[in-house]
Structures are given as C-alpha cells and as structure tokens.
Amino acid sequence: MPTDAAPGSRDRRETVRFYLLDHRTLLGKAIDIALLVLNLVFVAVFVAETYSLPAELRTRLWGVEVAIAGVFLVEYVLRLYGARDRLAEAMNPYTVVDLLAILPTLLVVLLPGTGTVAGIGFLRVVRVVRALRFYRFTQDAEFFFGTISDNALRASKLLLTVLVLLFVSAGLFYSAEHAANPDVATFGDAFYYVVVALSTVGFGDIVPITAAGRWITVASILAGIIVLPWQASKIVREWSRREKIDVTCPSCGLSSHDRDATHCKACGHVIYQEVDSSE
Incomplete structure (x- = not known):
C-alpha cells in the first residue's frame, strides 16, 4: 500500500528502512548485533521464568523483559514506518512473529494490577514464538560478520529449524502440562521430554497426562517428520548439483x-x- 509522501519524509523512511536491512555499515552491523543479543536475552528470560526463583530476581527479570519488549516494539513500528508497502510489511510472517513475540508482555503492561496474567496458559503459548524471531537473521546470506555461501545458509536454517522446533514444542508442552503434571516442573523437563519424544527413544519417565500435551506431542513429531527431511533434502540436492x-x-x-x-x-x-x- 504505497503512499505519497513529502521528499523529507520519504528520505527519512528510506534511511530507516536501509539501516534496518543493512549489514555492511557500522550502524547497520550494530543494530543487527544488538537485536540478536536482545533476542537471545528475551528467550533466556522466558526459560528462566519457568524455574523457582527469588522474588527479587523474578522482579528484575520482569523489568528486563519489559525493557526488551519496548525495544522490539520500537523496531516493529520503525519497520512499518520505513516500509515501501506497509500493508505487505505488516503481513510479512517475520513481522507478524515480531508482534506476537512481544504481545504477551504488552498485554500485562497494559493491564495494570493484573501481573499474575503473565502466568495464564494462553499467554505462555504465545510467548514461545519468540524463538521464531531468529529466522529474521537468516533471510539472506549476508550477515554483520560477512557473507556466507548458500549451502552454509541452508545448513544454518536446518540447524535453526531443529532448535526452534525443540524450543517451541517444549514451550507448548510446558504450558499444557506444568499445572497438572508433577514431572514437568520446569522448561528443562519439557525440553528433555521433547528431545526424547522426537528422537523416538521414549524412556517413559515423563509422559503427557493432558489431552493438550498429547496433541502437542503428536504435532511436534509430525512437524519433525515433515519439516526436517524437507529442509535436509534441499541441502543434499544442492550438494549433488556441485558435480x-x-x-x-x-x-x-x-x-x-x-x-x-x-x-x-x-x-x-x-x-x-x-x-x-x-x-
């Protein structure tokens, strides 16, 4: 949905869009590195909040989460502002994930006096999509540290897919099971179960006891069966084309x-x- 704008406004929008996409200039690299580090911290905070922590530390983590969510909100607004087609940018899967990743935190901030809402199940389900933000850093082969080959980029995407599949599945499983299943007390328990389940080892020490947990397990296994071989076949196909x-x-x-x-x-x-x- 392109719109006409004054030359000065158009120049500002182009500048904003350039630095959000740029990997070569010092400022562009700094923005990339900062967003990557903040995303890692954002994900780490989500994991840490599933463990039993002192009240003071939990309060500090919440402050960190709110601050990072504020940065991501500014990034989201700037991406829409600088986009040539704002509607297309808003519907971009990466941009949708950016919004979903901070939505639970924003809802808690916008609902004062209801801090316990952060523990509501559906909010936890939404929060696990934070891991999907890492895909934005693999849109092309050019990174802040240089350019990698197409095959290396595909291999990186495959590794990222494995990690995201495990993390999101573990987050969903934890959200469904932790209140009813004494064996799923932390995110680590859920992650262990997902790894064992997706690798078809199945020790049996942790089993889903809720209907949601069972369906999440089924969906995760199906996703692993379908998505991982599909991405791996791309790499094998490109390697075979070398000859x-x-x-x-x-x-x-x-x-x-x-x-x-x-x-x-x-x-x-x-x-x-x-x-x-x-x-």
Whole structure:
C-alpha cells in the first residue's frame, strides 16, 4: 500500500528502512548485533521464568523483559514506518512473529494490577514464538560478520529449524502440562521430554497426562517428520548439483548434466560439452 509522501519524509523512511536491512555499515552491523543479543536475552528470560526463583530476581527479570519488549516494539513500528508497502510489511510472517513475540508482555503492561496474567496458559503459548524471531537473521546470506555461501545458509536454517522446533514444542508442552503434571516442573523437563519424544527413544519417565500435551506431542513429531527431511533434502540436492555442469540440451531442454557427458542422458542428443581429460 504505497503512499505519497513529502521528499523529507520519504528520505527519512528510506534511511530507516536501509539501516534496518543493512549489514555492511557500522550502524547497520550494530543494530543487527544488538537485536540478536536482545533476542537471545528475551528467550533466556522466558526459560528462566519457568524455574523457582527469588522474588527479587523474578522482579528484575520482569523489568528486563519489559525493557526488551519496548525495544522490539520500537523496531516493529520503525519497520512499518520505513516500509515501501506497509500493508505487505505488516503481513510479512517475520513481522507478524515480531508482534506476537512481544504481545504477551504488552498485554500485562497494559493491564495494570493484573501481573499474575503473565502466568495464564494462553499467554505462555504465545510467548514461545519468540524463538521464531531468529529466522529474521537468516533471510539472506549476508550477515554483520560477512557473507556466507548458500549451502552454509541452508545448513544454518536446518540447524535453526531443529532448535526452534525443540524450543517451541517444549514451550507448548510446558504450558499444557506444568499445572497438572508433577514431572514437568520446569522448561528443562519439557525440553528433555521433547528431545526424547522426537528422537523416538521414549524412556517413559515423563509422559503427557493432558489431552493438550498429547496433541502437542503428536504435532511436534509430525512437524519433525515433515519439516526436517524437507529442509535436509534441499541441502543434499544442492550438494549433488556441485558435480553437475549447467548445460542445457538443445533438443529436449534437460539441464545439469554430468561433467564428463557429451550426450544428453535423456534423448541422446550431442550437447557439445568440452571435457578436460585431466580432470
């Protein structure tokens, strides 16, 4: 939904958009690193809050959470402000995750006198999507420390998918089970269960006792079966293409032939590929 704006306003919007996307300038790198560190702390606070902590430390953690949520709110507003198409930016999955990640904290802040609402189950379910914010840092192969290869980027996304799947599943399982299941007292217990369940080891020392916990387990296993092989196949496919030459057969249009191929393996047409016999 592009809108007309005065030149000065347009310049400011372009500047904001540039530095939120930039990985090369000093300011762009600083913004990237700061957001990454804050995201790590944000996730760590969520995990820490599931453990039994002194009241003073819990209060400090809540202050840290509110402060970081405020930074992320400013980032969210600036992304919408600097976007060329604000509607498209608002509907962007990364931007939606950004909003969902801070929504529970904002709801608690906007409802004064109801601090215990932070422990309500549905809010905890929403809070686990904070881990999905890490995908924003893998949108392209250019990072604040340099540019990586496409294969390294795919491998990073696969590793991130594994970690996010485990973390989100553990968060959802903890939210569903901790009030009813004495074996799920902390996030660590839930994470242990999810790792054991998704790896199909199944020791049986922790089992879901709620319907929600059982369905979360089923959904997590199905997600692991579907998503992880799909992403891994992309990496394997790209690695296999390294041994191919990007030559297109003029007869049938088949591309990506073997390095030593002189004829198309589909139709037999000569593809006139030069071959170095020393290879």
